[in-house]
Amino acid sequence: MTQDIYSLADGLVDETATVMPVLATYAGVPGHEHRWNDFTADGARREHGVLEDQLRRVRELPPSDDPEAETARRIVESALEDEVDQYRHEEYLGDLNSLASSFQDLRQTFDLMQRETHEDWWAIADRLLGLPIALHAYGTRLEEGRQRGRAVPARQVREGIRQARNHAGDRSFFLSLPGEFAATGIEDDRLRGRIEGSIEPIRAAYDGFADYLERAYLPDAPEKDAVGEERYVRLARRFLGTSLDPQATYTWGWSEVERLRRRMEETAGLIRPGASLAEALEILQTDPERAAPSQEAFREAMLERQRIALRELDGVHFDVPEPIKTVDVRLTPPGDSLGAYYVGPSEDFSRSGCVWFSLGDKQVVPMFDQVSTAYHEGFPGHHLQNGFQVAGGGRLTRYQKLLVWYPGTGEGWALYAEDFMEELGYLERPDFVMGKLASEMLRAARVVIDIGSHLELPIPEGQPFHPGEPWSFETGVEMLMRYAAQDRPLSEAEMNRYLGWPGQAISYKVGQQVIRDLRADARRRHGEAFDPKAFHARMLDIGSVGIDVLREHMAAF
Numbered sequence: 001m002t003q004d005i006y007s008l009a010d011g012l013v014d015e016t017a018t019v020m021p022v023l024a025t026y027a028g029v030p031g032h033e034h035r036w037n038d039f040t041a042d043g044a045r046r047e048h049g050v051l052e053d054q055l056r057r058v059r060e061l062p063p064s065d066d067p068e069a070e071t072a073r074r075i076v077e078s079a080l081e082d083e084v085d086q087y088r089h090e091e092y093l094g095d096l097n098s099l100a101s102s103f104q105d106l107r108q109t110f111d112l113m114q115r116e117t118h119e120d121w122w123a124i125a126d127r128l129l130g131l132p133i134a135l136h137a138y139g140t141r142l143e144e145g146r147q148r149g150r151a152v153p154a155r156q157v158r159e160g161i162r163q164a165r166n167h168a169g170d171r172s173f174f175l176s177l178p179g180e181f182a183a184t185g186i187e188d189d190r191l192r193g194r195i196e197g198s199i200e201p202i203r204a205a206y207d208g209f210a211d212y213l214e215r216a217y218l219p220d221a222p223e224k225d226a227v228g229e230e231r232y233v234r235l236a237r238r239f240l241g242t243s244l245d246p247q248a249t250y251t252w253g254w255s256e257v258e259r260l261r262r263r264m265e266e267t268a269g270l271i272r273p274g275a276s277l278a279e280a281l282e283i284l285q286t287d288p289e290r291a292a293p294s295q296e297a298f299r300e301a302m303l304e305r306q307r308i309a310l311r312e313l314d315g316v317h318f319d320v321p322e323p324i325k326t327v328d329v330r331l332t333p334p335g336d337s338l339g340a341y342y343v344g345p346s347e348d349f350s351r352s353g354c355v356w357f358s359l360g361d362k363q364v365v366p367m368f369d370q371v372s373t374a375y376h377e378g379f380p381g382h383h384l385q386n387g388f389q390v391a392g393g394g395r396l397t398r399y400q401k402l403l404v405w406y407p408g409t410g411e412g413w414a415l416y417a418e419d420f421m422e423e424l425g426y427l428e429r430p431d432f433v434m435g436k437l438a439s440e441m442l443r444a445a446r447v448v449i450d451i452g453s454h455l456e457l458p459i460p461e462g463q464p465f466h467p468g469e470p471w472s473f474e475t476g477v478e479m480l481m482r483y484a485a486q487d488r489p490l491s492e493a494e495m496n497r498y499l500g501w502p503g504q505a506i507s508y509k510v511g512q513q514v515i516r517d518l519r520a521d522a523r524r525r526h527g528e529a530f531d532p533k534a535f536h537a538r539m540l541d542i543g544s545v546g547i548d549v550l551r552e553h554m555a556a557f
Contacts (some may be wrong), residue, residue, distance in 0.1 A: 005061055005073040012054050012076070015401060017429045019050050022105050024327035025112050025367060027402040028346025028390075033113055034126035038474020039102060039138035041093065041145075048087035055080040055253075068395045070201040071553070072383060076397060079404045082238045083547070093145030094152045095138075097500030098159040098493070101332065101341075102138055107167060110177075111332070112343055117273035117463070119187055124177070125191055128198035132205035135522065139212055146220050154221040154415070155473070156500040159215055164210035166335035168203045173333040175199060210502050225453060225473075225499040232454045236503030240408035241546015244503075249510065250259045253447030254460055256509065260441045261483065267437060270430035281438075286433055291366045295331055298365040302355065302374045303329040309379050309426065317533055318380060318540075323349040324387030327378050333359040338493045342377040344386040348403060353383045360489065369435035369485060372418045372427060376439070380421070381414035389543035399542055410544035415443060417440050434485075442494075443512070446505035449476045473499070514547055515539070518554045 017024035021032035023372035037043060038133045058077045064070050086092075095101050110127070114120040145151060167173065177194045227235070229246060236244045261277075268280035275283070284290060292298035306327050314320040324345065335360045354375040359365060375381055390401050418436050427433045451457065453471045461467045465483070466475055473495050498505045518539075523530045538557045542550065 003061070005069055005076065006039065006065065006397055007077055008057060008061065009072070009399035012058075012399045013402055015050060015054065017215070019047055022102075022109050023110050023403070025342070026096070026105075028112075028344065029402060030346070030352055033120075036127065036130050036134040037102075039134055039141055039428065043137065044087070044141065048084070051084050051087060052079060055084055060166070061267075062462070068098035070397065071542075072397050072400065072488040072547075075404060075542075075549060076399050078549060079207055080545055081239065081436070084112070085234070086238060090150070091235075092141065093148065093150040095145075095376040096142060096152050096160055097156045098163075098496035100497075100501055100504075104137065104164070106135060107173060108336075110173070111356070112351070112521060115180060118191070120182055121188075121191060122185060123196065125194040128195060128202065130178070130200050134207050135209055139209055142217060143212075146217055148512070151217060151221045152373055153225045153499065154218060154223050154227060154497060157218045159341040159496050161210045161213045161218070163335065164213065166207045166212065169208035172199075172203055172206075173332050173335065174202050176333065188467070192279060200363070226456050227454050227502045229455050232451070232502050234333045236506065239406065239504050239507040241406045241550075242511075244506075247457075247507065250448060250451045250455075250457060252461075252508075252513075253444055253451065253509070254463065256444040257441065257448060258435055260444055262436045264434065264441065267430055267434045271434060278482075280434065284434060285366050285485070290431055291364045294360055294363055295365060298359070298367070298370070299329050299331055299357070299369070302357070302378075302502065305371065305374050306355070306378045306383075309375065309421070313380060313424075317420075318384060318536055319533075320384065320520070323391050324353060324383060326352045327383045328352050329374070329378070330354055330355040330493045331357055331403075332356050334361070338490050340373050340377050340456040342382040342386070344382070345390055347390065349390075353378070353387060355383070367435075369438050372421065372436035372439050375421045375426065376418050381417035382410065384417070384541055385410060385413045385544060386453070388540040390544060392541070393404065394501045396543060400545075403543045406546050407507035408511040408514070408547045409550050411508040411509070412513075412515050413539070413549075415508055415512035416515045416519075419512070432500045436479040438485040440512075441508075442480065442486065443505075444492075445479050445484050446498060447468040447509050449479060449495070450502070453499060454502050463491060487540065511547065514550070517519070518551070522554070522557055 013029060016413065017027070017029045017032050020037050021035040024032040030089050038046065055077065058073065058080060061073060072249065077420050096103055110124065112125055113127070115124070145407065162312045177191070178199065181192060181195050232255050258391055268275045268277045271280040271283060310320065310325055310327070314325070338358050338360050339442050340352055340357045342357065343356065345351055377383075389396065392401055421427060422433065422436055426474060427436055433487070449471065452459065453476065456470065459466050459469050461470065465479060469475065476495045476498070477488065477491040480486040481488060482492055486494065519535060535557065538554060545553070
């Protein structure tokens with residue numbers, strides 16, 4: 001019997017999970033929770049070989065008369081092409097940054113592991129036992145990169161040192177695990193001993209890794225952050241699924257900065273009559289009456305917002321699949337990079353989707369910019385789109401459901417969700433509208449900072465912000481603080497992110513504009529018959545794919 005894309009894709013998931021068990025945990029594919037990837041450079045080369053073979057087999061499939069099967073095949077093929085491209089250029093040799101590298105995966109993987117049963121804790125114990133070995137293997141990969149002149153910029157290395165010292169120190173996340181296990185009431189002295197006995201070797205391993213970065217790696221790390229146009233465009237394609245014109249996008253980004261600045265200045269007067277933008281932002285950031293009094297109160301408020309939105313929008317604006325009518329909100333352990341992120345449900349939905357907030361040491365939490373963030377990360381943002389993809393019917397391959405995600409359409413949808421919640425009135429106070437505008441300004445600022453920094457473009461003449469000057473770390477931080485209402489620690493964390501993860505930060509705003517344009521085009525075609533709910537259903541039923549594929553899919557709406 002001739003194999004089709006659906007049966008082939010099923011096997012591709014299992015193959016990928018076997019060679020990349022950490023990715024399996026992120027995707028919610030069970031059976032690999034006790035294992036680590038081979039983080040050496042040779043391990044990455046073996047991953048490359050597996051992916052090349054998968055791509056070959058997808059390309060060798062015979063054509064299908066079923067248009068949906070052909071679309072499914074193209075989605076898997078294009079995703080593999082974009083992934084393989086990173087391996088062909090040996091990007092794994094520089095796999096270290098402040099937020100989203102294998103270094104962070106080694107710690108964050110534990111956030112995603114179940115903690116209810118005896119078997120869950122044995123998997124955790126096995127991973128704890130293997131962590132020092134995995135960290136050492138990862139260090140040898142970085143060392144090969146260093147020896148071959150592929151060391152990452154010094155700014156990312158210094159942040160890696162800081163995070164490693166944190167994992168080795170008195171506030172280490174790993175120190176909390178014995179207490180978590182004890183709280184379960186599971187009686188198993190051998191298991192308890194295995195968990196407790198793993199903690200000090202892990203802390204020592206992180207301390208040693210920090211020493212390696214500081215003494216051996218950092219001296220060879222370049223101070224220059226910019227990657228240049230050729231590499232930037234190549235990396236951006238992995239996040240967008242379309243070719244990028246960086247110069248035109250840079251110009252458009254500045255037009256969005258100007259538009260949003262005008263709206264923010266108008267909204268300032270609604271927060272306090274006659275207030276300037278700076279004065280309004282100061283009120284929102286410092287007024288304790290507009291803040292959650294504790295981190296736990298903040299978490300509860302964000303969770304309640306999710307529950308209300310799910311209850312009121314289901315069946316009216318979206319038909320929400322039953323398995324994703326639950327979403328959780330949690331706080332990360334101390335020491336992680338500041339911000340918020342979403343982790344989707346497991347394949348069998350035994351793990352629900354979860355919004356994670358990293359608040360640092362802040363105890364009184366300003367709320368103005370967090371409400372739209374909750375809708376972005378949770379429902380109807382990432383949780384709805386990701387849940388649709390995992391719960392998708394027979395049209396989506398298992399590979400797409402679990403392993404295909406493009407920030408251009410994923411983050412673009414989440415930003416569109418913020419637009420939609422404002423449109424529906426769920427940002428019911430000027431505070432929250434300002435927060436949404438500040439959030440969108442952040443994404444517009446990312447476009448100009450990210451492209452400008454990596455392509456070393458000047459700030460345009462005629463701008464009120466440092467006209468004609470080159471970008472620097474401090475200039476970017478200043479823009480984020482002045483224009484996007486970010487405090488200094490978060491602005492510095494954002495700049496570390498952009499400089500260490502080229503092309504990713506622009507995907508939010510670029511993708512949002514693509515979806516806005518697709519909706520405007522559909523409205524023009526359908527006129528009075530335009531149905532937003534049907535538009536959303538069409539948008540969601542293909543999942544997070546590359547922008548080129550999404551445009552083709554929506555052209556038939």
